[in-house]
Amino acid sequence: MTVSEAKKKEYYEALITKNSQYDGIFYAGIVTTGIFCHPTCTARKPKFENCLFYETAEEALIAGFRPCKICRPLSYPRDIPEEVQLLIDAVEEHPEKRWQEQDFKALGIHSATARRKFKQVYDMTFVQYARSRRMGLAFKEIMKGDKVIDQQLASGYESASGFNDAFTKIMGNPRKKENIKLLWAHFISTPIGTMLSLADEEYLYLLEFTDRRGLEREIERLRLSENFRIVPGKNHINQLTEKELQAYFRKELKSFSVPIRKKGTPFQQSVWALLDEIPIGSTWTYKDIAEKLGNADKVKAVGNANGCNQLGIIVPCHRVIKTSGELGGYAGGIERKNYLLSLEKEMVLTKKGQ
Template structure:
């Protein structure tokens, strides 16, 4: 989400005057209607305070907005192929659906066709699109339901039946009866995309980019592990986290002080500790870590532990590269990994 006031004002003025030169540059999301539009949308213009601006359709979808039917923002710069229009309509008819090959067959196509068509137009696959829409709805429900849940908490309801958990509809069954842990979901904008954090009053449990593959399963697993309810809200932890991340991306902070909670195997915990010991601006490879752990043949196990890290940036798995010097994989995407490494090298040079 665009947060800089000057840019937001610039985009709002372009929206008001229907400036076609801005089509494809930004997407305007309207809080009062729940849709996102092109700059040239002919609908009645909202008030400035009711607008949010995004640089990509995926960001707008993850924020819980749906495409405007009047200006069809997803058709830029040309009309949509019939197959894509049909798939978008199918998603809107059932946004919570997890698609399987048989579902595509019912529409007379294959998943490969859907993937290719969506990649050509949106620069994301059909699965990414459907997932972004589904996750956006979940996050939006968390936000809209938080006040009711907080009132119930304040009234003394402690059982699982006392809460309206937005993730229940999206990500599985409610927690078991008994002691229910409350985790607060907060959303943080960064220069390389929005992130979600989960915390309680004492620790940070999760920090991930919203478009990370497998995030739904990651959150569902955490819900089950801690018998947790997830509601929207800020804690002192997330307030401090947002401040420290802002300083980090401004190249003014090289060490995070946020208390974190991890719960992996003994091997994973050792790997994560070694990741935290990598100096800012430096990189190591998977084999280096395996050797430090006493077995050079555990490169694959190190890679798996690296991928299981749920605290992006704070546990700096982005500082691990392939033995041949290539960047290798990263849950947040290679472009983000390169951005973070370049940022940290600049800070180290200073």
């Protein structure tokens, strides 16, 4: 989640004074070193402008920071078990790896043990940790707009030397070297977290929270679907998306005009088309949508299609809830779903009161 300016100052003061009461409350990402720390870290303290603050370790990892070896921020509130440290070291050695059962066996660790141990130490599975580290490195390269990475993407360079080719290794190259299309990747800050936008010169293809589970695979499928090469930067579509999102969160925009491209099966397309019909400030149930499609038994299929939407907020999958009135699932997290629904209700009420 986005940390307010007031909180940033509060957290920086805690970092400078090594206030132990803040351990586990926030993590400080140090831009100059690329690490993230506990507030009580004994390392030399950075300047305020070189600090970024995160309220979860996962957010710090996705932002591209690695755990500090001095304060070991992932150990709070207890020491890291030997198996967990072994896995963390293995991820740092090969951050691009997507872990399989045989990889755990090679280290002499059972995958179930790894999951349990990670959950015990901090509320994140090992798969989440490895994925966050991979995505963080890839996102970091996008944000840097490194020319070396761009050249590697163009030439198909696949060296595994160091972190410089993290973007290439994780996001991949186009399948073919001819007829390559460009997708521009741009990060957008919102009050409820950072979003990644992917757009060509005509359409927005993807708008997702960077910590969304499954985002890595979504990007991979999108990239392969039309021989896309993903490059850092923003074009007029990304810029319009950012402008409209900012207006939306200020409660000044109820509908989006940015041109979008929905990529999915015919059934998914039919579900997403109905999502566009849900009025702002209102909710429909999964059953409502299934019935509108002519088959009340397809509630589960509707839920799956809803979850496959790649255009968060703009295609309002957050407006779909359970028949019981419960919010139900949301790829961006239930807290975000609740925030968006509350925001939209306030928008409608404010308009009525004018």
